[in-house]
Amino acid sequence: MTKTFRFALLASTLLGGVASAQDVTLTIESWRNDDLTIWQDTIIPAFEAQNPGIKVVFAPTAPAEYNAALNSKLDAGSAGDLITCRPFDASLALYEAGQLADLSGLAAMANFSPVAKSAWQTDDGAATFCVPMASVIHGFIYNKDAFDALGIAVPTTNEEFYAALDKIKADGTYIPMAMGTNDQWEAATMGYNNIGPNFWKGEEGRLALIKGEQKLTDPQWVAPFTELAKWKDYLGDGFEAQTYPDSQNLFTLGRAAIYPAGSWEISGFNTQATFKMGAFPPPVAAAGDTCYISDHTDIAIGMNAKSPNAEQAKVFLEWVGSPEFATLYANALPGFFSLNSTPVEMADPLAQEFVSWRGKCQSTIRSTYQILSRGTPNLENETWNASANVIKGTETPEDAAKRLQEGLASWYDPQK
Amino acid sequence: MASRKPVRWHIAVFLAPAVLVYTALMIVPLFGTLNLSLFNEAGDVRVFVGLANFATLFGDPRWSEQFWNALGNNAWFFLIHMLVQNPVGIALAAILSTPRLRMAAFYRTAIFIPTILSFVIVGFVWKLILSPIWGIAPGMLDFIGLESLFAPWLGREEYALTTLALISVWQFIGIPMMLIYAALLSIPDEVLEAAEMDGITGWSQFWKIKLPLILPAIGIISILTFVGNFNAFDLIYVAQGALAGPDFSTDILGTFLYRTFFGFQLQLGDPYMGSAIAGAMFGIILLGVCVYLFGIQTRLRRYQF
Incomplete structure (x- = not known):
């Protein structure tokens, strides 16, 4: 089906009538089939206008099939010239198998910070094999109308955060916080890894954990669990059976005041919610403390090492690394933020709010994603379970941390 | 001198399609999986490790x-x-087979319909019914004044598995009902009339005459339930996801196998350990079926009419 689809796409570019004999066509492999129109209508035309002689075709596969389909295409030698990269181990495996080209030499790489590149580098950071495209930022989205009605100021410290939650709870009109533990991942992704960086000091703690200098049982890694345990009282009735869509609906229907969020929610919430929304970063311990945010690298683009059009592909990748692409992409997909160091002007106010935190806070990525989830038991999956348990109160923060540490130490040498 | 029997080719010809399809789709994959469970990966090569995967599964x-x-x-x-499922199924069949019951065909159909529904629909519908936020269960309990009994059942460790088992019972109760119903209908009227002549009627007729006659059917249902339950996966996966929450309280062998074999989220799939789990499941089911076949079925008394 993908083949027919690609042929159709190819045919449509040919019918465009501008193709000359010297034109080189680059094909992009991607799982973002939701973005097909954005690529076709906005991004590709902008590139082609500046680079006559290079045609680009965006040929996405369904997200669930992407990894398997891409691997078999690469093995068969029929994959496109440009490969959209999943973060960390999935892409690293492709690079190690010689299927993704080393892109460390691209001039555009200078436009990205080390954190932005970390998801697509070898473990020692020596080679970068994909150009970072976008990340998602964690924080809290709140119902501005509810905050105004109750006279609550946007909380910046932990104390203010709980004071706000208490006030919402005492008033009773709104459920203070919309989150459930049924699907488990929200507890870890929008809970633990959302508020955690403030405690383990972002990259400092994350890297120390990878090096084995800190343990998950250290106070800064237990503290986020201690905070999550307090959340229980502010969640809606029956939160144990509340699913992720339930939480989204509770918030957009205006029944809940605060939603622990990832920025990918922005476009959905903009169309669903009828009230004004705002966002605040995870609260810090004391006013004036350095804040840390989870600015999680999610999507990048690399080059098929066996591509016959390597030269033109590199031209395209240089362009993807440019501020111009960053502006186009970030505005077309609010909530997927450019990883480019050059600030990007965005029209969406909620997206602007999220991205403004990069200026005042330190960015980090989810603590469990790099290297630490390579073994069995899988740290990320265990963190889902532990975070959900802690929120429900069926496991103490200390026990949960101890269990995670034991699991990690069982296969990860630096932690033994 | 005895003439040689002609080779009966037609037997092989008629058996061939079923044997070929069954071999290709069941036998080969089964032995492939069992074989895979004896290997593991060292570096990038597959090496034979004997029973080491099983040692990990049971020892680690x-x-x-x-x-x-x-x-x-x-x-x-x-x-x-x-x-729950089998006794209630038998009771329903017994009620349905009473000649005085009106609209028996309607009840029969209505009770059987959930069986033909997809797991995805059943899981989703029940999740909605039991949802503490949008569900109708809290409202209905409130209507009869029992709202205090409501709990987010699917989200609590102590109730979730039982709730899911009851949902599965609701879905599949039609199967034992139909099988027993058919068995009850096949009891000849003469036997029942003779019983009536001897003054055995009503419930005692059910216990003393009908039940012994349908025991073989109950045996078959039990073994079908056993095999079906130990292979179950879909309902748990649809309702609770591959991590079988809350806190693995609804994790059954099927979801455990799925997580291990295919991987989940950041966890990459491990076909070798997955095959070991599949092998263990196969062993458990084989053992259960053998116990039934040799221990129970041979002792069931059959009646010829």
Whole structure:
């Protein structure tokens, strides 16, 4: 089906009538089939206008099939010239198998910070094999109308955060916080890894954990669990059976005041919610403390090492690394933020709010994603379970941390 | 001198399609899986490790804990089916087969319909019904003044598995009902009339005449339930996801196998350990079926009419 689809796409570019004999066509492999129109209508035309002689075709596969389909295409030698990269181990495996080209030499790489590149580098950071495209930022989205009605100021410290939650709870009109533990991942992704960086000091703690200098049982890694345990009282009735869509609906229907969020929610919430929304970063311990945010690298683009059009592909990748692409992409997909160091002007106010935190806070990525989830038991999956348990109160923060540490130490040498 | 029997080719010809399809789709994959469970990966090459995967599965506390948890949950899941689905199914069949019951065809159809629904629909509908936020269950309990009894059942460790087992019972109760119903209908009228002549009627007729006659059918249902339950996966996966929450309290062998074999989220799939789990499941089901076939079925008394 993908083949027919690609042929159709190819045919449509040919019918465009501008193709000359010297034109080189680059094909992009991607799982973002939701973005097909954005690529076709906005991004590709902008590139082609500046680079006559290079045609680009965006040929996405369904997200669930992407990894398997891409691997078999690469093995068969029929994959496109440009490969959209999943973060960390999935892409690293492709690079190690010689299927993704080393892109460390691209001039555009200078436009990205080390954190932005970390998801697509070898473990020692020596080679970068994909150009970072976008990340998602964690924080809290709140119902501005509810905050105004109750006279609550946007909380910046932990104390203010709980004071706000208490006030919402005492008033009773709104459920203070919309989150459930049924699907488990929200507890870890929008809970633990959302508020955690403030405690383990972002990259400092994350890297120390990878090096084995800190343990998950250290106070800064237990503290986020201690905070999550307090959340229980502010969640809606029956939160144990509340699913992720339930939480989204509770918030957009205006029944809940605060939603622990990832920025990918922005476009959905903009169309669903009828009230004004705002966002605040995870609260810090004391006013004036350095804040840390989870600015999680999610999507990048690399080059098929066996591509016959390597030269033109590199031209395209240089362009993807440019501020111009960053502006186009970030505005077309609010909530997927450019990883480019050059600030990007965005029209969406909620997206602007999220991205403004990069200026005042330190960015980090989810603590469990790099290297630490390579073994069995899988740290990320265990963190889902532990975070959900802690929120429900069926496991103490200390026990949960101890269990995670034991699991990690069982296969990860630096932690033994 | 005895003439040689002609080769009866037609037997092979008629058997061939079924044998070929069954071999290709069942036998080969089964032995392929069992074979795979004896290997593991060292670096990038596949090496023969004998029973080392099984040693890990049963010996390493991280694996064995999950395995026994899943097996225990599976046993409970099966027990609920045996205690609820089959007795209620038999009772429904007995009621349906009473000649005085009106609209029997309607009840029969209505009770059987959930069986033909997809797991995805059943899981989704029940999740909605029981949802503490949008569900109708809290409202209905409130209507009869029992709202205090409502709890987010699917989200609590202590209730989730039982709730799911009962949902599964609701879905599949039509199967034992139909099988027993058919068995009850096949009891000849003469036998029942003779019983009536001897003054055995009503419930005592059911216990003394009908039940012994349908015991073989009950045996078959039990073994079908056993095999079905120990292979179950879909309902748990649809309702609770591959992590079988809350806190693995609904994890059964099927979801454990899925997580291990295909991987989940950041966890990459491990076909070797997955095959070992599949092998263990196969062993458990084989053992159960053997116990039934040799221990129970041979002792069931059959009646010829």
